[in-house]
Amino acid sequence: MALKQVQTTCAYCGAxxxxxxxxxxxxxxxxxxxxxxxxxxxxxxxxxxxxGWDYLNDxxxxxKRLRKPMxxxxxxxxxxxxxxxxxxxxxxxxxxxxxxxxxxPDSIMGTGSARGAGNEANYLMQxxxxxxxxxxxxxxxxxx
Amino acid sequence: xxxPEIEDAGCLLCFGYNGADSHPIVARRIVRGKQKGxxxxxxxxRVTETARISDIHLQLKGGSNLxxxxxxANVIWNEGLADKKFIDEHTKGFDEFLxxxxxxxxxxxxxxxxxxxxxxxxxxxxxxxxxxxxILYGMGVCQFTQAVDVVKGLANLALMTGNFxxxxxxxxxxxxxxxxxGACDMGALPNSYPGYQNVTVPEIREKFEKAWGVPLSDQVGxxxxxxxxxxLHEKEEKKRIHAYYIFGEDPAQSDPDLAEVREALDKCxxxxxxxxxxxxxxxxxxxxxxxxxxxxxxxxxxxxxxxFQRVRKLIEPEGDMRPDWQIIADISTAMGYPMNYKNxxxxxxxxxDLCPSFTGATYEKIEKYGGVQWPCRDKSMEDKGTPYLHKDxxxxxxxxxxxxxxxxxxxxxxxxxxxxxxxxxxxxxVGHYSVRTMTGNCRTLRNLEDEPGWVQMNTEDCEKMNLKKxxxxxxxxxRGYCITRCLPTDRVKPGATYMTYQWWIGACNELTxxxxxxxxxxxxxxxxxxxxxxIEDQQWAERHVMELYDDIRAQMGIDTGKGxxx
Amino acid sequence: MNYFVKxxxxxxxxxxxxxIGCVVAHEGKHIFEVDPxxxxxxxxxxxxxxxxxxxxxxCKHCENPACMAxxxxxxxxxxxxxxxxxTEKCMGCKSCMDxxxxxxxxxxxxxGKFQADGTEKKVANKCDLCYGxxxxxxxxxxxxxxxxxxxxxxxxxxxxxxxRAEAAxxxxxxxxxxx
Numbered sequence: 001m002a003l004k005q006v007q008t009t010c011a012y013c014g015a016x017x018x019x020x021x022x023x024x025x026x027x028x029x030x031x032x033x034x035x036x037x038x039x040x041x042x043x044x045x046x047x048x049x050x051x052g053w054d055y056l057n058d059x060x061x062x063x064k065r066l067r068k069p070m071x072x073x074x075x076x077x078x079x080x081x082x083x084x085x086x087x088x089x090x091x092x093x094x095x096x097x098x099x100x101x102x103x104x105p106d107s108i109m110g111t112g113s114a115r116g117a118g119n120e121a122n123y124l125m126q127x128x129x130x131x132x133x134x135x136x137x138x139x140x141x142x143x144x
Numbered sequence: 145x146x147x148p149e150i151e152d153a154g155c156l157l158c159f160g161y162n163g164a165d166s167h168p169i170v171a172r173r174i175v176r177g178k179q180k181g182x183x184x185x186x187x188x189x190r191v192t193e194t195a196r197i198s199d200i201h202l203q204l205k206g207g208s209n210l211x212x213x214x215x216x217a218n219v220i221w222n223e224g225l226a227d228k229k230f231i232d233e234h235t236k237g238f239d240e241f242l243x244x245x246x247x248x249x250x251x252x253x254x255x256x257x258x259x260x261x262x263x264x265x266x267x268x269x270x271x272x273x274x275x276x277x278x279i280l281y282g283m284g285v286c287q288f289t290q291a292v293d294v295v296k297g298l299a300n301l302a303l304m305t306g307n308f309x310x311x312x313x314x315x316x317x318x319x320x321x322x323x324x325x326g327a328c329d330m331g332a333l334p335n336s337y338p339g340y341q342n343v344t345v346p347e348i349r350e351k352f353e354k355a356w357g358v359p360l361s362d363q364v365g366x367x368x369x370x371x372x373x374x375x376l377h378e379k380e381e382k383k384r385i386h387a388y389y390i391f392g393e394d395p396a397q398s399d400p401d402l403a404e405v406r407e408a409l410d411k412c413x414x415x416x417x418x419x420x421x422x423x424x425x426x427x428x429x430x431x432x433x434x435x436x437x438x439x440x441x442x443x444x445x446x447x448x449x450x451x452f453q454r455v456r457k458l459i460e461p462e463g464d465m466r467p468d469w470q471i472i473a474d475i476s477t478a479m480g481y482p483m484n485y486k487n488x489x490x491x492x493x494x495x496x497d498l499c500p501s502f503t504g505a506t507y508e509k510i511e512k513y514g515g516v517q518w519p520c521r522d523k524s525m526e527d528k529g530t531p532y533l534h535k536d537x538x539x540x541x542x543x544x545x546x547x548x549x550x551x552x553x554x555x556x557x558x559x560x561x562x563x564x565x566x567x568x569x570x571x572x573x574v575g576h577y578s579v580r581t582m583t584g585n586c587r588t589l590r591n592l593e594d595e596p597g598w599v600q601m602n603t604e605d606c607e608k609m610n611l612k613k614x615x616x617x618x619x620x621x622x623r624g625y626c627i628t629r630c631l632p633t634d635r636v637k638p639g640a641t642y643m644t645y646q647w648w649i650g651a652c653n654e655l656t657x658x659x660x661x662x663x664x665x666x667x668x669x670x671x672x673x674x675x676x677x678x679i680e681d682q683q684w685a686e687r688h689v690m691e692l693y694d695d696i697r698a699q700m701g702i703d704t705g706k707g708x709x710x
Numbered sequence: 711m712n713y714f715v716k717x718x719x720x721x722x723x724x725x726x727x728x729x730i731g732c733v734v735a736h737e738g739k740h741i742f743e744v745d746p747x748x749x750x751x752x753x754x755x756x757x758x759x760x761x762x763x764x765x766x767x768x769c770k771h772c773e774n775p776a777c778m779a780x781x782x783x784x785x786x787x788x789x790x791x792x793x794x795x796x797t798e799k800c801m802g803c804k805s806c807m808d809x810x811x812x813x814x815x816x817x818x819x820x821x822g823k824f825q826a827d828g829t830e831k832k833v834a835n836k837c838d839l840c841y842g843x844x845x846x847x848x849x850x851x852x853x854x855x856x857x858x859x860x861x862x863x864x865x866x867x868x869x870x871x872x873x874r875a876e877a878a879x880x881x882x883x884x885x886x887x888x889x
Contacts, residue, residue, distance in 0.1 A: 008456040009445050011438035012577045014319035015147065015169040016447025018514070021458050028459050030439070032739065039515055040147040040447060044854040046168035047575050047589065047727040051734065054586035055421075056439050056459060059746050062584035062648070063421045063700040066434035067463030076410070080432060085464065085474075092389075092431055093478035095414045099387045105361065109371055109385050112332020113392025113468070114324035115578065116420065117435070118443025118455060120491040121468035122323075122330035123338055124483065125391055128472050129365075131356040132481035136343050136365030137385070139334050140327040141393050164723035171723045172855045178720070193723045196762055574725050587741060588730045591751035634761035 002026050007036050011116055012048040017041035019049055030056065096133070105134035112140035145278060145314045145532045146449045146517060151177040153312040155274035157267075158186045159298060160209065160284020160670075161318055164193035165574045167448070170280075170318055183274050185267045187212060188284060189569075190600075190642065191635035200267045205258040206567055206640060207671045210290055210553035212264065213297035215253035217245045219268035220304055226272070227306030234537035235303050237548040244550030256553065272305050276313035283320065287570070287669040289557050291661040296549040303546050309537040319448040321578060322438075326446035329502070329518070330495070334365030339499025355498055358481070367665040369399070369658065372408035387414040391468065392435070394579040396424035397648065400656040400667040401623050418471060421581035422700045424648070434465045441467045443488045444510065446518075450530075452505050453515040505529065556671035557659040564621060564673035566605075566641050570652050573597070573644035580646045596689050597647030598631040601676065605639070606632035609678055616685035618677040619643070624654035627679075627689060641674060649692045711863045712771035713791045713839060715755070715847050721857035724764035728849035728858060729753035735840050735848035752818035754837040755849055766849070766858070769793065769814040769837040777806035777815060777836075785834075791862075792839040800833040807834060 002025045010017040018038025022031040030053050035045040058065040069088035070080040083091075099107055110129040112122040122140070129138040150156065150173035163171035171193060178184060178197050186198035187209075195201045204212050220226050221242065231238050250261030257264070271277050279302055285294045299315050307313040319325045331338035341348045344362060353360050366374055371385060378384040388409070399405045409415055409428035417429035420437040440461040444452050466474075469491060473483035485491050489507045496502045504520035504527045516529040539546045560567055575592045576583040583589045599619055601611070611617060611630045618627055619641070628643060628650030636642055643652035657672045679685045698704050732753045734741065741749045755768035771793045778786040778793060785799035786806060795806075797820065807815045815836040823831040839860070840847045850858045859865070 006456050006458050008439070008458065009322070009447070009453045011322055011455075011582065013167045013169075013322060014325060014448030015167045016322075016445065016449075016451050016453055016515070017169050018453070023458050028462065029743070030458060038453075039451065040449070041169050042148070044169060044172060044856075045727075045852070046725055046854050047592070047730050048577060048583065049169075050727060050852055051588045051730055052577070052583055052586050053439060053458075054588070054742050055582045056437060057742060059585055059587055060697075060702045061587070061590050061746050062697065063423060063581050064702050065421055065463070066419060066426075066432060067465060068434060069464070070432040072430050076428075076430070085466065088431060088433060089471075089474045089478050092416055092433070092475050095430075096387055096389070096416075096475075097479055099414060103384070103386050104382055106363070106366075106382060107384060107386040108389065109366055109368075109374070109387070110389040111368060111391050111393050112327040112330065114321040114327045115392050116322070116438035116582075117392045117468040118323065118441070118445060118488070119326040119330050119452075120443050120488040120495070121391075121472065122327045122332045123491055123495045124469045124472045124476075124485075126331045126333075126338070127356065128476045128481075128483070129389075130337075130352070130360055131358050132476045132479050134358075134361060136334050136361050136363060138332055138365060139368035140332045141321070141324070141368065141398060164725060168723055168725045168727070168854050171725075175721050175723065175855050175857075191761060193764060196764065197720060575730075587746045587749075588733060588751070590746070591733070592726060592730060633759075635759075 003031065010045070010049045010052075012052055015040050017045055017049050019045060021053070100133060106137060108133050108135060109137045112138060114140050145312065145316050146451070147173060147447075149312040149532065150174060150278060150280070151180060151182065153177060153182055153276055153278035155183040155185065155271055155277040157271050157277065157279045157301070158184060158188075158194050158198070159279060159281040160188060161280050161282030162188065162190070162192040162194065162284070162571070163280070163318065165572045166282060166320060167318055168574065170448070183270050185271060189637060189640060200263065200270060202257075202259050202263065202267055203637070205256070205637075206569055207288065207556035208257040208553070209285060209288065209294045210297055210551065211248065211253045211256040212259065213294060213301065214245045214248035214550070214553065215250050215257070215264050216268040216271065217297070217300055217304060218248045219250060219265050220272045220301070221245070223269065225269065226304045230306030230537060231304060234308070234539070235546045235548060238304075241300060241548035241550035244552065271301065275307070276310060277302070277305060277307045278313055279315040280318055281315070282318050284670060286317070286664065286666050288671060289659050289661050289668045290554055291666055292663040293551040296551070299546075300548055300550065303548060308546070309534045311532055314532060314534065316449070322447075323445040325448055325450065326444070329446050334367055337498070338495055339501050341499070352498065368395075369660055369665045369667055371395070372399075372404045372658070375408040375412050376404070385412065387416070388412050389416045389418070390425055390429070391418045394419075394423040394425045394581065396428065397579040397651065397653065398645070399658075400653055400669060401658040402651065402653045403624050404658060418468065419581075420465070421585070423579060423581050427699060433471050434463065435468045435471060436461045436465045440465070444492060450517045451515045452510050452518065454510055557668055558657050558672045560639070560673050564675045566639055566674050566676060568619070568621065568641050568643065568652065568655055568672050568674040569670040570645040570656060571642045573646045576644070576646040578646070580648070584646075595647055595693050596626070596628045596649035597644055599628045599650070599676065600631045600633050600636050600642040602636050602638040602640070603632040603634055606630060609676065611678060616679050616682060616689065618679055619655065619674055620677065621655035621672055621674045623657070626651050626654045627685065641676065645669070648696055649689055711791065711866070712773060712788070712793065713860055713862050714771045715768055715837065715839065715850060715858055716861050717765040717767070718857045718859070719763050719765040721855045722765045723855055723857075724757055724759055725854065726757050727852050727854055728755060728766050729757060731848040731852035735843055748821060750819065750821040752835050754835060756816075767812060767814060770812060771837075771839065776809040776811065780805040780809045789841060792841055794838045794841050795834050795836060797833040802832045802834070804834070
């Protein structure tokens with residue numbers, strides 16, 4: 001068992017706690033989480049920090065991890081069909097392009113994400129909506 | 145102010161903020177402050193953990209926030225406790241503000257807030273005379289149709305007592321989600337580019353047009369809470385929304401008035417969902433793009449006190465998932481606007497050079513110091529960021545003066561009535577997070593609390609309805625209903641109910657109203673009228689909940705033949 | 711003297727991290743790998759929330775335990791400063807549960823083990839101070855607000871000395887009022 005230690009920021013709430021993870025790199029699994037001495041958490045964690053990483057193991061209790069791009073090929077309410085990334089990307093680009101062409105850029109809405117995605121992905125999302133689509137229709141769940 | 149500074153305040157006014165359930169590690173600072181002798185004033189309709197250890201608990205009636213805040217300002221002024229020097233030197237608009245608060249005597253506020261006038265006086269005196277005084281506020285302020293006014297009202301209290309510009313003072317919103325501050329910082333907002341630079345200011349727009357090489361819209365965009373309306377009811381063809389690209393959110397669970405949200409998603413021509421887990425929104429998505437999760441990718445989050453911190457890859461994703469930034473870049477490229485980045489640091493470097501407040505916060509510095517609180521304007525290693533804002537009373541306005549802003553209180557939109565005699569407020573479950581796709585899939589967290597969740601009700605109300613702890617009840621508003629378990633408690637007032645918003649079966653957003661604050665566009669999650677009904681056949685109800693859980697799991701693509709049971 | 715874990719309601723925020731910490735310590739870390747229904751979630755301490763109080767309650771590890779005295783099969787014994795239940799010997803008679811004045815014992819299902827009637831085995835469950843595990847009681851270790859402490863003989867001795875010193879000072883002040 002090859003173990004490594006990685007420090008990261010907790011995925012939950014705005015407290016920004018630092019956690020030290022022990023990872024089994026052979027099994028590609030987290031072994032343990034212990035509090036690290038972060039500026040805000042000073043060596044403490046709550047229950048979500050201690051035990052909230054388990055969803056990465058995909059135990060399928062409430063929902064299931066998404067692992068493949070999918071398209072509803074038969075329109076609304078038809079089943080989702082697994083497709084390649086190339087097909088998914090070009091399909092999204094085509095449909096968004098058509099809607100922009102027909103109804104204008106302000107007919108498209110995009111969201112950022114206040115959760116796991118991180119700042120860089122949010123920066124790109126708003127840049128995509130503003131520079132590529134041509135609208136300021138971008139927002140996220142800060143309001144909700 | 146920073147989170148570590150909380151415990152060194154002389155006085156903490158904790159307003160509509162329940163740290164123990166939403167941020168236990170912030171609540172820890174409050175507890176430590178108390179041990180160090182900090183005076184705590186807690187304004188909350190419930191006996192929260194902070195209220196329990198407070199010196200003064202202002203157990204106000206839900207929806208009366210601004211009446212209480214204005215009354216505290218009234219006392220501070222009339223009893224000569226205001227910091228006149230600070231008001232003269234660092235603020236504007238005080239005289240107009242005084243005219244507004246004049247009528248808000250504690251006696252005027254008492255019947256609105258249900259707090260004795262003398263208690264309001266006592267709280268105002270403690271806040272005004274104990275230095276430094278800090279204010280923390282949370283969703284109990286923001287999730288009302290009168291939200292921004294209350295934030296300004298709290299800022300008025302800090303301004304009139306000179307509690308700005310030093311450590312352990314000021315006013316702090318404790319942001320809920322791990323990166324809600326970051327999503328705002330990065331300009332995932334309809335009115336601002338990254339770094340809070342307004343889209344309507346020509347010079348700023350020109351800067352971004354030059355950097356991004358395309359002309360940009362000068363129109364403020366659509367707030368997320370307007371989307372259902374803009375899909376379903378927008379008369380103006382040009383403003384109607386036809387495509388919705390949803391990234392890392394689940395509006396079909398988290399947004400108010402879910403029936404309307406479902407109708408909107410159903411009617412929307414094209415819905416793209418980019419996420420890590422299947423969720424309720426996925427049932428309406430035309431395309432699903434699987435992203436890597438926290439723990440499987442690199443990046444930076446911003447915590448509630450403006451601290452940029454690194455998030456690192458722990459394990460390799462198992463499957464055909466891609467990092468969010470890469471998916472977005474690929475779609476953009478396919479649409480004719482090429483985006484080529486090798487890693488998150490390249491994106492970050494482009495961003496900080498466009499945002500004066502973030503320019504100095506390089507990856508190198510964040511790595512070296514463990515984090516950087518913005519503003520951090522200079523790339524030299526000496527600029528380590530800013531622990532607290534408005535140092536020495538110098539504010540981020542043109543003339544560096546803060547502005548008093550007084551408004552009158554108004555009641556919530558949907559009041560109790562004959563048909564719906566109780567009130568509902570949505571709250572948080574400590575062991576669960578947001579729409580629960582993450583924590584609902586963590587074994588031990590779901591062991592602690594699971595579907596269909598609880599409705600907290602006063603014990604007297606429960607006795608009147610003959611409801612026992614754990615009994616399944618039906619709760620209804622004029623928009624919808626759901627089933628949940630009854631939790632009798634003396635921590636809530638008679639007539640009020642509280643539901644945590646994490647549950648899919650006990651989904652309180654079936655009941656909530658989509659009425660919004662006019663400025664922040666935040667829904668009034670903290671107040672709507674409801675009714676609780678007893679279910680006579682509990683065996684049926686228990687079976688029904690099990691069936692609903694099985695249905696959800698099957699809809700989410702889980703093979704329900706094995707695995708967890710409800 | 712037996713040790714015990716003491717909760718401080720002035721520090722407790724009712725988050726129940728201690729309850730999960732307890733289960734993870736006793737079940738082992740493999741619970742994050744197995745079928746979510748194949749392990750037992752039986753915390754050995756219980757969060758109590760009244761109108762004005764939040765604090766976990768657990769076994770006090772009494773010096774003359776009522777539970778031990780009433781157990782008809784000798785499943786409860788004193789080991790290394792704590793009182794422990796041998797769940798193999800326990801026959802589920804609930805006498806200990808009834809005898810405990812603190813409500814610190816409950817009956818729990820042992821997932822995967824079966825009793826004579828074919829149902830899953832039910833046994834008495836209570837705090838064992840993480841007997842047999844390294845690092846001391848897990849609840850104390852994981853509590854984010856340091857609301858839990860392991861009270862040992864030394865700890866108790868120090869506290870008594872502090873209290874006596876306080877009492878002596880008070881007695882002195884009574885006869886020598888400060889100006």
